[in-house]
Amino acid sequence: MESWYLLFCKAKQELRAQTNLQNQGFEVFFPEHKIERIIKGRRSIKTSPLFxxxxxxxxxxxxxNFSAVKNTRGVSGFVAYGSKFQIVPEQLISQLRSFETACEVKSDLPKTGDVVYLNTESFKNVQAIYQEPDGDMRSILLVNLLNKQVTVSVDNKEISL
Incomplete structure (x- = not known):
């Protein structure tokens, strides 16, 4: 009888463990989701692990042979309660797979109307309202200067949430 088990991997070595286990002929599932972030001032979509x-x-x-799995590079061991390895229900795996395929890109970027802060030398910690992206590296903000709302195009590196 085949069952799903939960493995604990060494830090940042999930992909290494997945590759090594697949090379040994095992069926492995590593759920991931996509996140949109600003990295070095550019908008990019990054894949990160769900767990x-x-x-x-x-x-x-x-x-x-459970010891062969446990001694695979990147694997730390099985998740167990006492001396019994934890079995994961098939229904949970199918739900995670359907979630992974139906999942949209999650955005950590500000949305129109969000309050952001500027980190430039002249506008240190000045509050602004996010309007829209201005290409990949810049954003348009509304800044309150002398009781007047001014539209400013700012580099994404100079914005913090």
């Missing part, structure tokens, strides 16, 4: 340091693996309980 950092954890992998799901499908094993045959009768004839599987």
């Amino acid at each position: 950092p340091n954890y992998l799901f693996i499908k094993l045959n309980t009768q004839n599987c």
